[in-house]
Amino acid sequence: MLTSHKRIYAVVKRIPRGRVATYGQVAALAGFPRHARLAGYALHALREDRDPAVPWHRVINAQGRISLGEFDGADLQRELLEAEGVLFQSNGRVDLARFGWKKFKHG
DNA sequence: CGCATGACCTACG
């Protein structure tokens, strides 16, 4: 497992239950600003790293959408989020202003 | 090193 991945996972583990974070936000908090793809790649590698302690389902793109295909776990990700209280809008998106992981804001 | 691809982001039309 790469060090950069470990840092990404460490940040993802800090995402509170019932909240979601974007790839760019995770990358930035991990110390890799402007490297959203790195976060995406790290989570992709998580399939093989297999660390159940990483709440990968709480990471979505900046548009509040799931960046996974149907056969890649998108359905599972949505179920896990809904199970935590994260609501999906009729357009299939998550209101980041409401469920986004705002570290510097007391929601 | 070059090239293509990917669980990305922002901007523009």
Place this chain on the structure above:
DNA sequence: TCGTAGGCCATGC
């Protein structure tokens, strides 16, 4: 809403 373009980095060939 969708497509295009530029910018990032890791992985595989």
